[in-house]
Amino acid sequence: MTTTADIHEPTFLAGDEFSIPTFRLLKQDGTLYEGAKAPELDKDQALAIYHAMVATRVLDERMLAAQRQGRLSFYMQCTGEEAAVVGATAALDDADMIMAQYREQGALIYRGFTFDEFMNQLFGNELDYGKGRQMPIHYGSRKLHYMTISSPLATQIPQATGYAYGQKLAGDGQCTAVFFGEGAASEGDFHAALNMAAVHEAPVIFFCRNNGYAISTPSIEQFAADGVAPRAFGYRMHVIRVDGNDILAVYSATQEARRIAVEHNQPVLIEAMSYRLAAHSSSDDPSGYRSKKEEEAWREKDPILRMQRWLDDLGWWSDDEEKALQESLRREVLETMKRAEKRPPPPLDSLITDVYADVTPELQRQLDALKRHIRQYPEAYPKGARALDSDVRAGDDTAAKGEK
Amino acid sequence: MPTMNMLQAINNALDIAMGEDEKVLCFGEDVGSFGGVFRATSHLQEKYGRARCFNTPLVEQGIIGFANGLAAQGSVPVAEIQFADYIFPAFDQIVNETAKFRYRSGDLFNVGGLTIRAPYGGGISGGLYHSQSPEAYFAHTPGLKVVVPRDPYQAKGLLLAAIRDPDPVIFFEPKRLYRAAVGEVPEEDYQLPIGEAEVTKEGTDVTLVGWGAQMEVIDRAVELAEKDGISCEVIDLRSLLPWDVDTVAESVFKTGRLVITHEAPRTGGFAGEIAAAVQERCFLYLESPIARVTGLDTPFPLTLEKEYLPDHLKIVEAIRESVNF
Numbered sequence: 001m002t003t004t005a006d007i008h009e010p011t012f013l014a015g016d017e018f019s020i021p022t023f024r025l026l027k028q029d030g031t032l033y034e035g036a037k038a039p040e041l042d043k044d045q046a047l048a049i050y051h052a053m054v055a056t057r058v059l060d061e062r063m064l065a066a067q068r069q070g071r072l073s074f075y076m077q078c079t080g081e082e083a084a085v086v087g088a089t090a091a092l093d094d095a096d097m098i099m100a101q102y103r104e105q106g107a108l109i110y111r112g113f114t115f116d117e118f119m120n121q122l123f124g125n126e127l128d129y130g131k132g133r134q135m136p137i138h139y140g141s142r143k144l145h146y147m148t149i150s151s152p153l154a155t156q157i158p159q160a161t162g163y164a165y166g167q168k169l170a171g172d173g174q175c176t177a178v179f180f181g182e183g184a185a186s187e188g189d190f191h192a193a194l195n196m197a198a199v200h201e202a203p204v205i206f207f208c209r210n211n212g213y214a215i216s217t218p219s220i221e222q223f224a225a226d227g228v229a230p231r232a233f234g235y236r237m238h239v240i241r242v243d244g245n246d247i248l249a250v251y252s253a254t255q256e257a258r259r260i261a262v263e264h265n266q267p268v269l270i271e272a273m274s275y276r277l278a279a280h281s282s283s284d285d286p287s288g289y290r291s292k293k294e295e296e297a298w299r300e301k302d303p304i305l306r307m308q309r310w311l312d313d314l315g316w317w318s319d320d321e322e323k324a325l326q327e328s329l330r331r332e333v334l335e336t337m338k339r340a341e342k343r344p345p346p347p348l349d350s351l352i353t354d355v356y357a358d359v360t361p362e363l364q365r366q367l368d369a370l371k372r373h374i375r376q377y378p379e380a381y382p383k384g385a386r387a388l389d390s391d392v393r394a395g396d397d398t399a400a401k402g403e404k
Numbered sequence: 405m406p407t408m409n410m411l412q413a414i415n416n417a418l419d420i421a422m423g424e425d426e427k428v429l430c431f432g433e434d435v436g437s438f439g440g441v442f443r444a445t446s447h448l449q450e451k452y453g454r455a456r457c458f459n460t461p462l463v464e465q466g467i468i469g470f471a472n473g474l475a476a477q478g479s480v481p482v483a484e485i486q487f488a489d490y491i492f493p494a495f496d497q498i499v500n501e502t503a504k505f506r507y508r509s510g511d512l513f514n515v516g517g518l519t520i521r522a523p524y525g526g527g528i529s530g531g532l533y534h535s536q537s538p539e540a541y542f543a544h545t546p547g548l549k550v551v552v553p554r555d556p557y558q559a560k561g562l563l564l565a566a567i568r569d570p571d572p573v574i575f576f577e578p579k580r581l582y583r584a585a586v587g588e589v590p591e592e593d594y595q596l597p598i599g600e601a602e603v604t605k606e607g608t609d610v611t612l613v614g615w616g617a618q619m620e621v622i623d624r625a626v627e628l629a630e631k632d633g634i635s636c637e638v639i640d641l642r643s644l645l646p647w648d649v650d651t652v653a654e655s656v657f658k659t660g661r662l663v664i665t666h667e668a669p670r671t672g673g674f675a676g677e678i679a680a681a682v683q684e685r686c687f688l689y690l691e692s693p694i695a696r697v698t699g700l701d702t703p704f705p706l707t708l709e710k711e712y713l714p715d716h717l718k719i720v721e722a723i724r725e726s727v728n729f
Contacts (some may be wrong), residue, residue, distance in 0.1 A: 131510040140509050147476065148509035152500045158469025159476065159501070166477035169455060192466025199461055354507045355546050357516060357570035360599070360646045
């Protein structure tokens with residue numbers, strides 16, 4: 001159904017009528033824009049957010065270095081986008097579901113995922129909740145309401161619409177926040193998800209991290225329109241564009257989006273404008289597609305530095321505290337990494353569990369055949385896989401396993 | 405016992421499932437007040453409300469993505485894809501998401517509550533895009549269960565089992581039989597087992613294996629073969645994933661001969677998988693080559709549909725060739 005006036009001459013519209021402003025509160029020097037009002041954040045909340053942002057940066061730096069040393073197969077950094085991810089998460093209720101793309105480790109840190117938990121996943125050891133089945137950075141946590149990451153892009157977006165619809169029917173006052181990049185927003189799943197969320201009135205926050213690049217493809221080659229935000233009009237959805245490097249603006253916008261979602265069962269689109277300061281992944285080298293000068297310009301808009309200056313001005317943070325935090329985080333990353341590296345991989349039996357709720361007879365036959373084969377060629381297979389029976393582990397650790 | 409056609413049996417199963425558990429939701433294109441283009445969801449919106457039975461926008465990848473999210477959240481979605489021919493926009497959501505949800509999360513999350521219903525198969529002058537049997541694509545995907553009922557009684561019992569199964573199920577409904585198949589169906593709740601084949605007729609000379617609409621075609625072929633004095637054992641596979649190799653092998657040990665039939669094209673069809681598994685188990689018991697009676701390796705035709713379909717005459721010829729090898 002449309003409700004429009006009639007015209008009697010062919011008049012075309014190009015969408016330029018929609019001019020979408022960018023919501024900003026905090027300047028790079030740590031002071032507020034004139035007339036800007038900071039969201040209500042007490043010192044503890046502000047420091048929790050800051051801590052999560054710094055911890056994300058430190059984890060990313062150390063783990064990329066570990067990847068370069070050959071200790072880890074793969075890694076993805078959030079560098080430059082910490083405010084967007086952590087600010088949005090902090091504005092949610094801790095029981096709201098988060099469906100992330102893959103660059104949102106800051107959300108997990110904010111919710112209390114420990115470095116041990118990160119490392120177990122990154123090294124795919126026997127304590128990894130995902131049982132060593134997915135590449136590094138595919139975290140998940142049921143207790144922290146963080147859906148396990150899957151590599152296919154944008155598949156999580158319509159799932160978020162469905163999850164949120166279920167939350168609405170359950171009536172428990174929760175919503176779902178789904179993160180994705182401006183590149184993934186080109187997938188059909190994005191459009192399906194937004195349209196269905198508007199039609200079925202699902203309490204979901206679509207959080208687009210517009211970081212300028214989909215691997216090497218700049219956003220100017222991703223869409224002709226003014227970013228992703230204008231698409232919301234086509235679905236009749238609330239939308240806001242926010243400075244993704246402005247922690248206060250992201251927090252404030254997401255807080256309001258959550259209110260719209262939960263109180264009115266209306267979806268909201270947030271487009272956070274930021275920049276992926278690091279490479280797409282440890283397998284990528286940005287020098288082939290963008291200039292150092294461009295990177296430098298964005299490095300000066302560092303979201304962590306911006307928040308630190310704001311905290312300094314309030315007298316909530318000092319250089320000494322910064323130094324102590326950095327040191328303790330670095331130490332913790334190294335210690336947890338060493339622990340995780342030493343742990344054995346999951347037992348061979350986990351190859352066939354969780355395909356179905358119960359192991360099927362055919363899968364059992366296939367595993368039994370595989371065990372017979374490995375017993376025949378024990379030296380040809382990794383040591384861990386030779387823990388052929390679940391009661392005989394390659395390692396000696398007896399720590400509690402799994403979170404369920 | 406009341407008599408129902410297959411649509412009524414399916415509608416009855418959905419009614420029971422929605423009545424007993426408010427987490428069960430039915431949705432898809434035209435599924436709401438209209439009750440679906442085949443009317444499988446008739447009156448469910450009236451009875452259970454628009455929040456639980458509703459139309460979706462016309463977007464299959466969205467329907468299944470939405471259903472995956474609902475199932476992960478703890479709801480029990482029954483999503484309808486209007487024709488199996490149109491399931492492919494949702495292929496990514498089904499193959500990469502539905503099927504791998506439990507495995508990739510180490511069982512932190514699962515979409516076991518999900519059932520996807522889709523009418524499949526030919527014989528209705530539907531041409532290329534209203535006739536396909538895509539079951540083999542999905543039977544190649546660990547993590548899914550694939551179920552196909554042959555008649556109204558089976559449809560109700562298997563659909564109720566699918567909805568309550570702890571794993572996601574694709575439920576292909578033989579649309580040619582929606583109104584054509586009529587039989588006694590109990591009013592009350594019952595389930596039939598997923599993953600178990602059924603021997604629908606015992607015999608000694610040759611084993612016939614099929615599923616869905618092909619079972620009726622097999623029965624007609626068997627009637628002809630038995631007039632020739634050939635004793636046929638008939639097995640309805642019912643589930644293609646996981647499939648009941650034990651029941652089929654047990655039968656072939658006895659008969660030494662196997663004829664498999666499906667509407668889908670031959671190359672890469674599920675008959676190939678059955679033939680391979682049976683020869684592994686029964687090699688020394690086989691009296692003749694395992695025969696496949698299938699569609700041709702072409703897109704599904706329109707005016708030449710009757711010639712294309714693996715009908716009872718093609719099956720009876722395969723039976724004779726097998727017995728006289």
